[in-house]
Amino acid sequence: MSGRWTVGVDFGGTNTKIGLVAPSGRLGPSRVIRSSALRGPRAFVDAVSSAVDDLARSVGARPARLRGLAVGAPGPVDAARGIVHTCVNVPGWREVPLQRLFERRLGCRCRVDNDANVVTLGEWRLGAGRGARHLVCLTLGTGVGGGIICDGRLLRGAAGSAGEIGHMVVQAGGPRCGCGRRGCLEALVGTTAILALGRRALRQGAPRLRHIMEGRGGGRLAPRWIGQAARAGDRRAQAVWAEIGRRLGLGLANVVNILSPERIILAGGIANNWSSFGPAMRRTLRAEAMCTPGRAVRVVRAALGDEAGILGAAVLVWETGRGET
Ligand SMILES: [Zn+2]
Numbered sequence: 001m002s003g004r005w006t007v008g009v010d011f012g013g014t015n016t017k018i019g020l021v022a023p024s025g026r027l028g029p030s031r032v033i034r035s036s037a038l039r040g041p042r043a044f045v046d047a048v049s050s051a052v053d054d055l056a057r058s059v060g061a062r063p064a065r066l067r068g069l070a071v072g073a074p075g076p077v078d079a080a081r082g083i084v085h086t087c088v089n090v091p092g093w094r095e096v097p098l099q100r101l102f103e104r105r106l107g108c109r110c111r112v113d114n115d116a117n118v119v120t121l122g123e124w125r126l127g128a129g130r131g132a133r134h135l136v137c138l139t140l141g142t143g144v145g146g147g148i149i150c151d152g153r154l155l156r157g158a159a160g161s162a163g164e165i166g167h168m169v170v171q172a173g174g175p176r177c178g179c180g181r182r183g184c185l186e187a188l189v190g191t192t193a194i195l196a197l198g199r200r201a202l203r204q205g206a207p208r209l210r211h212i213m214e215g216r217g218g219g220r221l222a223p224r225w226i227g228q229a230a231r232a233g234d235r236r237a238q239a240v241w242a243e244i245g246r247r248l249g250l251g252l253a254n255v256v257n258i259l260s261p262e263r264i265i266l267a268g269g270i271a272n273n274w275s276s277f278g279p280a281m282r283r284t285l286r287a288e289a290m291c292t293p294g295r296a297v298r299v300v301r302a303a304l305g306d307e308a309g310i311l312g313a314a315v316l317v318w319e320t321g322r323g324e325t
Pocket residue numbers: 166167168177178179180181184186187
């Protein structure tokens with residue numbers, strides 16, 4: 001049975017996580033490598049492959065007998081050909097045929113996809129999206145990624161780039177986005193936007209936020225301190241999250257109007273502030289979405305946490321076997 005293990009690789013800007021996943025979806029042995037230690041694609045393939053060799057040996061399997069390996073990469077990917085176009089915040093990656101490099105090195109089937117698509121697949125099959133045929137998943141963090149399951153399969157579109165919900169413009173002429181445009185959802189609810197609102201709250205006087213930031217935060221503002229201040233009753237910190245909730249609700253209303261999903265899953269670190277932004281998000285979503293009688297959408301939190309990237313990559317291998325993606 002050792003040949004049934006699948007390898008999931010979660011390639012992040014800070015850490016790269018590699019794990020073996022059992023057919024049941026259970027995470028087996030895993031390893032974390034600092035991404036900054038991997039200079040360029042070749043070093044990446046070498047280090048990840050060595051880790052896969054070790055992990056496979058630890059369960060008595062040979063790499064060529066693994067069911068497959070998939071990588072979720074932090075940037076645009078040509079999933080059909082297994083090519084990483086670029087990586088956000090990781091230098092030295094341009095048009096890298098990552099799928100071919102891994103297949104040559106490991107001798108098992110390999111796949112590559114955008115990290116948000118991978119998280120979406122993981123939540124759909126193993127997490128908060130189980131049983132749904134129509135769902136949308138958003139990853140909320142420094143970037144805002146998106147993935148769409150439409151009629152029981154991952155929506156890729158003509159160019160393979162569908163699902164970039166974070167780059168839907170929701171405020172014409174709004175703040176500048178990392179993609180170079182203005183007013184994208186990412187520029188309105190991503191970490192940069194939350195910090196901008198947090199700094200404004202501090203200027204207006206937010207005593208609990210300032211206290212938490214200067215104590216636990218060592219003087220550095222971060223979304224988690226704004227979250228803690230809000231939960232501790234800081235009105236201005238609460239207003240930050242209410243504004244984020246309104247913006248997010250508006251974005252989700254557009255998504256609902258176009259796709260009519262039965263479920264929307266919110267993943268990523270920012271989703272931990274659910275209790276603070278949730279009420280304003282739901283209010284705005286209810287007010288702005290055109291109703292679909294008898295088909296109310298449910299917005300839920302992701303269930304897989306930090307394991308979503310590894311587990312989702314394994315799902316990508318399994319779905320390929322079924323010819324679904
Ligand atoms: Zn953008």
